[in-house]
Amino acid sequence: MIVYEYPFNERIRTLLRLEDLYEKFSYFLQQEHPLEHHVALATIFEMLEVTSRADLKSDLLQELERQRQTLLGFKANPNVQPERLNAVLSELDRISTSLVASQGKTGQHLRENEWLMSVRGRTIIPGGACEFDLPSYYAWQHLPARQRASDIAKWFEPLIPLFEAINIILRLLRESGRPANMTAPAGSYQQMLQGKVYQMVRLSIDESLGAIPEISANKYMLWIRFTMHDGDHKPKAFERDVPFELALCNF
Structure with missing residues (x-):
């Protein structure tokens, strides 16, 4: 079966776009060729572009709290499995806490990295990331695959709470x-x-x-x-x- 999803509003459309980018990022991060790691890094830049268009962090926190209050209302329902309900509530609390703890605007740590921004500025140009345009990036691409993957994972790490929030919100929406x-x-x-x-x-x-x-x-x-x-x-x-x-x- 092929599953097609259609969002009714711009907010869900944005979450689905980011989910799709995260799936692509996760796949290419696990590969080893420099070109595959280039795609993983370029995908982070795409995430940055999408998240910069709205106050996504605030919207996610509000939605997480709304879901928490809704689920709390089911505690007295005898048809609800308490273990499963408590597990989801704990997950919501953990993700909300992590998202609140992530300081600053989404992706601000990336914008403050001059080297990454120089790479981003060239990747949006067709063929702009050639070795003669970005020799330092070309040298980075020749590092061992494990080190490249570690660097990319480190750059992505502050975004993890955001994508955990997106994951649980879309999961609850689909289950509805x-x-x-x-x-x-x-x-x-x-x-x-x-x-x-x-x-x-x-x-x-x-x-x-x-x-x-x-x-x-x-x-x-x-x-x-x-x-x-x-x-x-x-x-x-x-x-x-x-x-x-x-x-x-x-x-």
């Missing part, structure tokens, strides 16, 4: 959705939302069908149009019925 089996007749599906506010829609589809969902939504309606690739990978309408699983997620 109740999957339901749906069918899109002739490749098109509409559902009236009647003004109810959702944060994200998750759609799961059998990859063997070759159907690709194009999703648009607001608080009134959800519309999904399925397409498929032709021989040149140009989208064309998928005109058969499409079975899929749908979950509307909201805190």
Whole structure:
């Protein structure tokens, strides 16, 4: 099954972008070739760009506290497993404490590193990080793989509380959705939302069908149009019925 996610607002869109960047960063950090470590470092710069657009730290702290208060309200519910609830509450408390302890603006430690900022300034230029542009960076790329990985991990370390917060918020959001089996007749599906506010829609589809969902939504309606690739990978309408699983997620 392929899972497609569509955010209903800019805040969730930003969190999903950062989650995607973190997955890419984690993969390339574990590799050993200098070019792979270059991608890992460039991905940190992309994270810096995304986080600079909003007061993300404050928003995350508010959301963590809101989730904590919501979960505390379930303590008296006999249908809730107390061990699991307490584990999630402890995780929320730990992450909130770590996020509060991370001082300054997100990524400020990176902005204060002149060498890293010089590398960042060249990486945004196509082909700008060649050895004749950045000889010191070229020399760093020839260090042993373990040392390069250690340097990158050290530069990323102050960002860990931020990504722990993003991880648990998106996890709780995904768990809030109740999957339901749906069918899109002739490749098109509409559902009236009647003004109810959702944060994200998750759609799961059998990859063997070759159907690709194009999703648009607001608080009134959800519309999904399925397409498929032709021989040149140009989208064309998928005109058969499409079975899929749908979950509307909201805190």
